[in-house]
C-alpha cells in the first residue's frame with residue numbers, strides 16, 4: 493500500500509515515489525530476527541516494492557537494476573525493532589505524561605513498529621465503567637492508526653480496547669470490523685477478574701483479537717493487582733503476559749513460576765527494561781533451560797513516567813547477553829521476530845517476502861567490541877546507522893542518539909552526520925525524502941519529478 497500523504501504537509505504535495513529496487517550491500521552480518529535461524533549467510537539484501545526479495549551474496553544480484561544502492565560499510569543488518577507495549581493517544585501523544593512526538597523519537601531509534609496497550613489520559617473511558625466510551629475510543633484509535641505514520645513512516649498499531657462492564661458480543665464484532673485488533677492489557681484499567689472477562693475474551697478470540705494481561709500489582713492508581721490464579725482462570729488464555737518481570741513491581745516468584753509451568757507454551761512472556769531485573773534474570777534462566785526463549789518479547793511500557801526513554805529497548809538488548817548468558821542474535825529475535833510472531837506481522841525478520849523494515853547498526857565508536865553483536869555481548873548500548881521502513885530510508889541517525897562507529901554510503905556518497913541540527917533532528921526526515929534523494933541522486937529524482945510534474949501540471953520541468 494502506498495503511504496498516505498505524510499502528516500503536516502499540504503495534501504496536494506506531490507507524493508514523490510521512492511525507488512522500488514533497493515540494494516543493501518557490503519553487510520558485515522545479517523541478523524535475521526528468526527530465533528531458529530538467527531544469522532543468514534550473505535552480505536546483501538535486495539528489496540523490491542518495499543518487500544525483501546533476496547537475502548544472499550552481492551554476486552547473486554544485478555546491481556545495475558538497483559535504483560538505490562546502500563553500502564552498509566561492513567555493519568550489521570537487523571530487522572526494525574517492534575515495541576509491543578506503548579500507551580499512546582494519536583497522533584503521537586501520551587496525555588498522562590504530556591509527552592509528545594515520542595513515537596517519532598522511537599522511529600529514529602530504529603523502532604519501526606509500535607503496538608498500543610491502550611491509551612492513558614485524564615477522562616479516558618478506561619478509568620470509568622463506560623462501554624460506549626471504551627468501544628468508541630478503541631474504534632477511533634484504530635481508525636486513526638490506519639492513516640497516521642509517526643515520523644511519516646512508523647507502523648503504529650493502535651486500537652486496543654479496554655474491557656469494561658457492559659461490552660457485548662456485537663460490540664466486539666463492530667470493533668473488529670472497524671479494525672480493532674487488540675485487547676489492552678487486562679487489569680491496566682477496567683475490569684480484570686477472570687469470571688467477568690472470560691465471555692469477552694471468547695468474543696475477542698472469535699473476532700481475531702490478540703489478548704494481553706497486565707501481570708502483577710498495580711502500576712498506577714487505577715490498575716489492578718492481577719495475580720497468577722486470576723490469569724490461570726482466564727479462558728481463553730491471554731496471548732501475552734505484559735511486563736512479566738513487573739510493571740514496575742512483579743508478582744512473587746512462586747506465582748510467576750506457576751504461570752511459566754501451567755500456561756500453554758504459545759503464551760508470550762514480555763520482559764521490560766523498567767521492571768525488576770532480578771526477576772527478569774530468573775525468568776531467562778527457566779526459559780533458557782527449557783529452550784523456550786522463543787516466548788520472550790522485549791518491551792518498554794512507554795510513555796509512563798518510569799519507562800520513558802527512546803533507548804530502553806537497546807539498553808535492554810545490551811543487558812541480556814552478558815547478564816543471562818544468552819547469545820546476542822537470540823536477543824535481537826526477542827525484540828523483532830518473536831514479537832512479529834505474537835502479532836502475526838509480516839515483518840520483524842530478514843526473510844524473503846517480508847516488509848523491508850530494516851535497521852543497519854554497528855558497535856559504538858571506540859568500543860572494544862568487534863562488531864554490533866560483539867558489542868551487545870559486551871554490554872555496549874548500540875544505535876542505528878540507518879532506519880528503513882518498507883524499503884524507504886527514514887533516518888541515518890537517531891534523535892539525540894549516539895553515533896555508530898561507521899556510517900552508510902548511499903549511491904556511493906558517505907551519509908554521515910556532521911551538523912548539530914541533523915544530529916538533533918535526524919536526517920532524512922521521512923517527509924523530506926525527496927529532498928534527500930535530490931541530494932544523493934539528482935538524475936533519478938529529476939526523472940521522477942518530471943513524471944510527477946507532468947501528471948500534476950501537464951508539462952515537463
Ligand SMILES: [Zn+2]
Pocket residue numbers: 677680706707711715734735739
Ligand atoms: Zn500494566
Ligand SMILES: [Zn+2]
Pocket residue numbers: 577579609677680739793
Ligand atoms: Zn502498560
